Amino acid sequence: MDLFFQQVLNGLTLGSIYGLVALGLTLVYGILHVPNFAHGAIYMVGAYVSYLTMVDLGYNYWVAMACAAAAVAALSVLCERLVFNPLRDAPPIHDKIAAIGIMMFLEAAVQMQWGAEFRRMPTPYTDIFNIAGLTIPAQRVLIIMGAFSLMAVLHLFLKKTMTGATIVAMAQNREGAFLVGIDANRVAMMTFAISGALAAVGATLFAPINLVYPSMGHLLIMKAFVIIILGGMGSIPGAIVGGLIIGFTEAFGGFYISTDYKDIIAFALLVVILSVKPTGLFTKGVR
Amino acid sequence: MLQLDHVEARYGSFKALEEVSMSVEQGELVVLLGANGAGKSTLFNTLSGLLKPSAGKIALNGRDVTGLKPSALVAAGVVQCPEGRKLFPEMSVLKNLMLGAYVHRRDKAGIRQTLEQVLSLFPILDEKKDEAAGSLSGGQQQMVAIGRAMMGRPTLLLLDEPSLGLAPLVVKQMFETIKGINEQGTTVLLAEQNAFAALKIAHRAYVIENGRLVMEGDKDTMLGNEEIRRAYIGA
Numbered sequence: 001m002d003l004f005f006q007q008v009l010n011g012l013t014l015g016s017i018y019g020l021v022a023l024g025l026t027l028v029y030g031i032l033h034v035p036n037f038a039h040g041a042i043y044m045v046g047a048y049v050s051y052l053t054m055v056d057l058g059y060n061y062w063v064a065m066a067c068a069a070a071a072v073a074a075l076s077v078l079c080e081r082l083v084f085n086p087l088r089d090a091p092p093i094h095d096k097i098a099a100i101g102i103m104m105f106l107e108a109a110v111q112m113q114w115g116a117e118f119r120r121m122p123t124p125y126t127d128i129f130n131i132a133g134l135t136i137p138a139q140r141v142l143i144i145m146g147a148f149s150l151m152a153v154l155h156l157f158l159k160k161t162m163t164g165a166t167i168v169a170m171a172q173n174r175e176g177a178f179l180v181g182i183d184a185n186r187v188a189m190m191t192f193a194i195s196g197a198l199a200a201v202g203a204t205l206f207a208p209i210n211l212v213y214p215s216m217g218h219l220l221i222m223k224a225f226v227i228i229i230l231g232g233m234g235s236i237p238g239a240i241v242g243g244l245i246i247g248f249t250e251a252f253g254g255f256y257i258s259t260d261y262k263d264i265i266a267f268a269l270l271v272v273i274l275s276v277k278p279t280g281l282f283t284k285g286v287r
Numbered sequence: 288m289l290q291l292d293h294v295e296a297r298y299g300s301f302k303a304l305e306e307v308s309m310s311v312e313q314g315e316l317v318v319l320l321g322a323n324g325a326g327k328s329t330l331f332n333t334l335s336g337l338l339k340p341s342a343g344k345i346a347l348n349g350r351d352v353t354g355l356k357p358s359a360l361v362a363a364g365v366v367q368c369p370e371g372r373k374l375f376p377e378m379s380v381l382k383n384l385m386l387g388a389y390v391h392r393r394d395k396a397g398i399r400q401t402l403e404q405v406l407s408l409f410p411i412l413d414e415k416k417d418e419a420a421g422s423l424s425g426g427q428q429q430m431v432a433i434g435r436a437m438m439g440r441p442t443l444l445l446l447d448e449p450s451l452g453l454a455p456l457v458v459k460q461m462f463e464t465i466k467g468i469n470e471q472g473t474t475v476l477l478a479e480q481n482a483f484a485a486l487k488i489a490h491r492a493y494v495i496e497n498g499r500l501v502m503e504g505d506k507d508t509m510l511g512n513e514e515i516r517r518a519y520i521g522a
Contacts, residue, residue, distance in 0.1 A: 176373035181361030181390040
């Protein structure tokens with residue numbers, strides 16, 4: 001039974017990170033209908049900024065996280081301005097090609113600058129709690145609490161503020177949003193900034209129990225796409241629930257079947273769910 | 288207050304509007320008559336900035352507003368209540384209305400006041416204010432759409448087919464409401480297929496066919512015109 005709860009904890013940890021990354025992806029998709037393949041690379045840059053701020057510049061973990069969020073938000077806005085905005089009226093395939101281009105560019109740039117080697121990010125939270133037979137590393141608690149509080153903040157921002165409402169409005173009816181005077185550029189930049197910041201915070205939370213390297217975003221972005229397809233493209237609750245589903249399936253599948261198949265399980269689950277419910281679990285869009 | 292001078296708009300190489308010159312004076316209620324596909328919505332979308340005119344000039348109170356962004360036009364007082372309503376279906380009625388006042392978002396007191404006016408215009412919306420806009424009936428959704436446009440405090444209100452898909456009794460109320468809005472000082476440009484009802488509350492009308500204005504006249508001339516009766520009123 002202890003092992004079961006240990007897997008619940010693992011599932012929550014993975015699921016909350018996946019949810020955070022998928023949220024950024026689904027927000028951008030909901031507003032601009034751009035599948036941002038570069039999101040995984042953006043996440044990777046977030047991890048590097050945190051790593052460098054902590055290790056090379058010697059600041060503490062939280063400062064590093066804030067720096068990463070700010071830097072990556074700026075980088076995302078830059079991508080929107082320089083790449084996605086000029087392509088707004090182009091055929092949809094151009095966005096996809098451009099996104100893959102950004103991904104390759106960022107990875108190559110990071111690799112050129114800092115090399116391809118794996119790095120381990122230190123964390124100030126190395127305690128391990130033992131509660132009722134469960135081994136709970138402090139960093140995992142931090143991941144779960146951090147991710148869920150960020151989701152709650154995002155939810156409040158979208159629901160309770162006028163600025164947040166403009167993002168939801170744009171997702172629900174683009175022309176309607178224009179007609180009440182919402183500025184498309186402003187919303188697009190804001191959405192990319194939020195999406196980038198979420199990825200950077202996710203990366204900073206997750207990196208200490210993982211590794212930092214230029215292609216660290218690959219598998220994650222694939223899974224994030226699985227999650228938002230599962231949850232319904234553009235749906236916020238879908239991204240969170242989808243993230244948890246994939247997190248739990250991986251944790252339990254890895255434990256009860258084999259860790260070798262851990263990464264395949266997400267994709268197998270996608271096939272199963274899409275054959276039963278082809279439109280995804282939450283199809284009503286951003287709420 | 289609104290002046291169009293040889294306005295032309297295209298979808299690709301297709302000219303959807305050609306040589307459109309018209310004017311709307313302060314306080315007027317002007318009707319734009321035309322069949323489906325005649326160019327009414329294209330004209331409205333051009334006036335709202337969703338579509339950039341390919342030639343010609345649009346002036347608002349003497350100021351050149353040709354090619355401005357939708358957000359700038361809304362801020363300048365041109366607010367459209369579009370065909371098909373274009374509401375935010377999963378947001379509450381109240382939130383839809385509040386977003387209508389987006390350009391005035393810093394003026395909290397003003398928004399509260401406009402909201403009261405809109406809710407007294409459509410009392411049913413007060414009852415339904417916490418329900419999702421998409422769950423209301425067609426007539427109520429149309430009220431939300433008009434209310435949302437009113438929240439932008441338009442000086443020129445563009446109403447595109449507000450009676451489309453509504454029950455006859457509701458249509459009658461809708462036209463009463465539009466007349467009321469106009470009488471309280473908002474200039475209205477109304478596109479309609481329901482020509483008789485629209486002309487009855489109008490001051491003047493234009494007829495649009497194949498993207499060109501083909502006729503203009505005041506209410507009585509238009510109501511008495513044989514061609515109009517045959518083509519749009521069916522009597």
